[in-house]
Amino acid sequence: MGDEILLSMTGITKSFSGVMALKDAGLTVARGEVLGLIGQNGAGKSTLLKVLTGALARDRGTVRFEGAVVDFRTPQDAQAGGIAAIYQEINLVPLRSVAENIFLGREPRRWGLIDWRRMNSQAAQLLGQFDIRVDVRQPLNQFNTATQQMVAIARAIGQRSRLVVMDEPTSSLDDREVAVLFDVIRQLKARGIGVIFVSHRLDELYAVCDRVTVMRDGMTVADQPMASIGKLELVASMLGRSLEEVKQFGATAFHEDFAPRAAKVLEVAGLKSAPRVAAVDLDVREGEIVGLAGLLGSGRTETARAIFGIDRAQAGTIRFGGLQTGFRSAQDAIRAGIGFCSEDRKTEGIVPDMSVRDNLTLALLPQLTRHGVIDQIRQREIVDRLVKRLGIRLASADQKIRELSGGNQQKVLLARWLCMQPRLLILDEPTRGIDVAAKAEIQGLIRELARDGLGVLMISSELEELTEGCHRVRVLRDGRSVAAFDHEQATEHAIMNAMAHGPAEVSHAGA
Amino acid sequence: MQELEIVAPRRRRLVLPHGGALGGTLLSLVLLVLFNLVATPHFTSLQTLYVNLTQVTTIVIVAVGMTMVIATGGIDLSVGSLMAISGALAPLIFAGKLLGIGPGPLADGLAFVLPVLVAMGFGCFNGWLVARFRIQPIVATLVLFIAGRGIAQVMTNGNLQAFHNAAFHTLGLGRVLGVPIQVWLMATVVGIATWVIARTLYGRQLLAVGGNEAAARLAGLPVGRIKILVYAVSGLLSGIAGLIVIAINSSSDANLVGLGMELDAIAAVAVGGTALTGGRASIIGTLLGALIIQLLRYTLLSHGIPDAAALVVKAAVILVAVYIQQVRRAP
Numbered sequence: 001m002g003d004e005i006l007l008s009m010t011g012i013t014k015s016f017s018g019v020m021a022l023k024d025a026g027l028t029v030a031r032g033e034v035l036g037l038i039g040q041n042g043a044g045k046s047t048l049l050k051v052l053t054g055a056l057a058r059d060r061g062t063v064r065f066e067g068a069v070v071d072f073r074t075p076q077d078a079q080a081g082g083i084a085a086i087y088q089e090i091n092l093v094p095l096r097s098v099a100e101n102i103f104l105g106r107e108p109r110r111w112g113l114i115d116w117r118r119m120n121s122q123a124a125q126l127l128g129q130f131d132i133r134v135d136v137r138q139p140l141n142q143f144n145t146a147t148q149q150m151v152a153i154a155r156a157i158g159q160r161s162r163l164v165v166m167d168e169p170t171s172s173l174d175d176r177e178v179a180v181l182f183d184v185i186r187q188l189k190a191r192g193i194g195v196i197f198v199s200h201r202l203d204e205l206y207a208v209c210d211r212v213t214v215m216r217d218g219m220t221v222a223d224q225p226m227a228s229i230g231k232l233e234l235v236a237s238m239l240g241r242s243l244e245e246v247k248q249f250g251a252t253a254f255h256e257d258f259a260p261r262a263a264k265v266l267e268v269a270g271l272k273s274a275p276r277v278a279a280v281d282l283d284v285r286e287g288e289i290v291g292l293a294g295l296l297g298s299g300r301t302e303t304a305r306a307i308f309g310i311d312r313a314q315a316g317t318i319r320f321g322g323l324q325t326g327f328r329s330a331q332d333a334i335r336a337g338i339g340f341c342s343e344d345r346k347t348e349g350i351v352p353d354m355s356v357r358d359n360l361t362l363a364l365l366p367q368l369t370r371h372g373v374i375d376q377i378r379q380r381e382i383v384d385r386l387v388k389r390l391g392i393r394l395a396s397a398d399q400k401i402r403e404l405s406g407g408n409q410q411k412v413l414l415a416r417w418l419c420m421q422p423r424l425l426i427l428d429e430p431t432r433g434i435d436v437a438a439k440a441e442i443q444g445l446i447r448e449l450a451r452d453g454l455g456v457l458m459i460s461s462e463l464e465e466l467t468e469g470c471h472r473v474r475v476l477r478d479g480r481s482v483a484a485f486d487h488e489q490a491t492e493h494a495i496m497n498a499m500a501h502g503p504a505e506v507s508h509a510g511a
Numbered sequence: 512m513q514e515l516e517i518v519a520p521r522r523r524r525l526v527l528p529h530g531g532a533l534g535g536t537l538l539s540l541v542l543l544v545l546f547n548l549v550a551t552p553h554f555t556s557l558q559t560l561y562v563n564l565t566q567v568t569t570i571v572i573v574a575v576g577m578t579m580v581i582a583t584g585g586i587d588l589s590v591g592s593l594m595a596i597s598g599a600l601a602p603l604i605f606a607g608k609l610l611g612i613g614p615g616p617l618a619d620g621l622a623f624v625l626p627v628l629v630a631m632g633f634g635c636f637n638g639w640l641v642a643r644f645r646i647q648p649i650v651a652t653l654v655l656f657i658a659g660r661g662i663a664q665v666m667t668n669g670n671l672q673a674f675h676n677a678a679f680h681t682l683g684l685g686r687v688l689g690v691p692i693q694v695w696l697m698a699t700v701v702g703i704a705t706w707v708i709a710r711t712l713y714g715r716q717l718l719a720v721g722g723n724e725a726a727a728r729l730a731g732l733p734v735g736r737i738k739i740l741v742y743a744v745s746g747l748l749s750g751i752a753g754l755i756v757i758a759i760n761s762s763s764d765a766n767l768v769g770l771g772m773e774l775d776a777i778a779a780v781a782v783g784g785t786a787l788t789g790g791r792a793s794i795i796g797t798l799l800g801a802l803i804i805q806l807l808r809y810t811l812l813s814h815g816i817p818d819a820a821a822l823v824v825k826a827a828v829i830l831v832a833v834y835i836q837q838v839r840r841a842p
Binding site: 308335351363369 | 715722
């Protein structure tokens with residue numbers, strides 16, 4: 001790879017109303033280099049990237065791109081200057097066609113009109129370079145997230161970007177899609193395009209990055225070739241701790257002898273809920289963590305939604321606490337003692353402009369109310385207690401929740417249910433997009449809650465979370481329960497087999 | 512604790528509780544007042560104050576309801592038409608034409624209560640369309656925006672109803688402690704609404720629905736009921752405003768009562784710094800916004816600028832206000 005420096009950011013400082021978000025941070029990317037950027041949530045990665053792409057103004061510091069000092073004021077500026085950003089939430093136009101999205105704002109024209117034929121063929125050609133073959137005339141929202149991301153990348157290439165910034169591009173992709181993305185990244189590299197790749201998954205960094213920059217507390221704390229730094233070392237520098245500490249930290253064993261109690265808190269049999277859930281059986285006992293595994297589209301989330309009363313069940317029985325139920329709304333389910341954390345923190349979890357205090361007590365609030373007026377003293381007490389108990393890091397409970405890091409937002413959402421003292425908690429991807437340390441904290445917290453008798457149904461795409469964090473794992477495929485494993489049987493191999501092939505192969509192939 | 516956290520005391524950028532947007536609104540109002548002190552003759556007279564206060568009350572009362580509707584992410588275009596309905600009903604009631612109850616205290620009492628309840632009922636209908644059928648609020652309330660004034664005209668056969676009624680005369684021109692009654696009414700509405708937003712469960716749930724409806728639903732909030740109630744409140748306040756208008760005029764004209772009020776109200780909300788996207792509500796901002804709009808109209812009028820031109824200036828002010836909001840919100 002060329003050693004020519006493509007981008008260098010030095011001495012970047014940025015503060016938000018008195019709180020330093022970046023202190024003298026920086027990074028460099030060479031042409032054709034893939035730089036991994038890693039750090040806990042709140043370490044300043046996103047802020048640094050926003051400064052780079054002009055979405056935020058820096059207080060101090062220098063950005064040099066292709067040798068010249070640049071100062072992008074808006075993301076459009078940065079794009080025109082050759083820097084494209086691809087975010088987790090894709091900022092394209094869902095209802096327009098793939099080709100239109102790739103050429104948005106610079107459509108090929110003939111006699112003042114859009115030259116559709118040329119646009120479509122060029123779009124197909126651009127995508128074809130990455131072996132993506134789709135009908136480019138279809139609206140973008142017909143395609144899955146992975147394909148949409150490819151469209152965003154194709155758009156960047158079409159604009160002759162020299163640097164592509166990818167902020168957690170893999171968080172909603174499955175393994176196969178990740179492999180395709182990595183192929184594309186390698187192609188970008190071969191063309192001399194620089195890539196900044198943000199991910200919380202260490203394996204991915206090792207798979208695709210040349211170098212890694214670690215951020216902590218708004219500073220750049222390490223910058224090394226990927227090959228020269230071990231995983232533990234990497235985690236240690238993210239957390240700002242010694243290697244020995246991390247080794248101990250990682251060794252917290254799940255299997256402590258706390259047995260789930262006998263009483264079943266939830267029993268689901270033959271659940272059917274259009275369009276994704278066909279026949280699901282599962283049960284959760286008090287004090288038990290049951291993992292729900294399956295590929296995207298296998299009906300995991302939809303099962304949870306049907307249990308929680310958001311979607312209607314067409315057939316089957318749901319028994320909660322021994323009584324047959326069919327919740328008609330989330331309100332019913334909550335009243336009965338169920339909590340549900342959605343997989344999509346941003347669109348279904350937080351109320352971004354509200355304070356942490358109000359977000360945390362959103363579900364509890366009716367109980368804190370007398371004659372319609374909120375008892376602010378009790379509200380304060382409860383919030384303070386939960387903030388302390390869950391180790392939520394914030395400047396003040398009056399702070400808007402959107403100012404918190406992802407991990408802390410997730411803790412607030414957990415607290416929203418904990419203060420309701422539920423008997424069953426349904427968690428949909430509770431640690432997705434959360435940094436390593438906060439993840440461990442949240443997993444630890446879930447175990448602690450189970451030990452206190454709470455039943456937990458946990459949907460997860462992370463095999464490790466399922467094999468190590470659950471008493472039992474239930475696997476769904478195409479909307480049906482296809483396998484169930486006890487903790488001892490639940491190996492990654494067995495779960496993957498069941499997710500991919502269903503029951504027959506699993507029972508014979510073994511694990 | 513796994514990491515060092517940078518925790519600094521949060522500073523208030525401005526003295527005012529709502530920060531930037533409200534500061535800008537207040538500044539505009541102060542500038543406007545200063546300009547008038549210098550340039551408008553007799554501006555400091557009590558007469559001027561009364562004229563402006565009585566004219567602004569209806570805008571403020573309706574705009575308070577509008578603020579709450581907008582906080583849920585909706586909008587209510589029907590307010591002006593509901594004012595007309597309420598304004599048309601009252602004279603029919605106290606004159607005994609509608610219920611057959613002759614003139615007297617009972618008829619007067621009913622003439623205050625029933626029109627307001629009817630307007631509130633129409634508000635419920637708006638909310639029902641929005642909540643039950645998930646119709647976009649701008650379309651749902653367009654129904655009554657169009658039909659409502661028609662209903663009022665049918666009720667009165669399109670005639671102007673001039674009247675002499677002591678009770679309404681008091682509402683229109685009476686004063687308590689030297690302050691017009693409708694100003695007391697306005698202050699009460701503003702006070703209650705501010706308290707509801709800041710302190711009550713309903714206020715919190717209103718903002719949650721506007722801030723993230725999906726999240727509110729998943730947290731078990733009765734989203735439908737919250738929305739229906741907010742349109743009902745908007746209808747109720749429109750009903751009150753309609754009564755004030757006919758009381759001031761001692762006549763009711765279904766063609767004119769509340770005409771264009773929806774735009775004045777929305778403008779007051781926008782100028783007051785409440786985001787039109789929902790999730791936030793600044794009642795005090797709306798009050799200031801309404802004062803600005805009123806004062807602007809008065810200023811232009813007293814300097815002999817024709818009404819038509821005044822509309823253009825009003826539009827420009829709204830544009831500037833919304834622009835300032837955008838700038839403040841940019842990251």
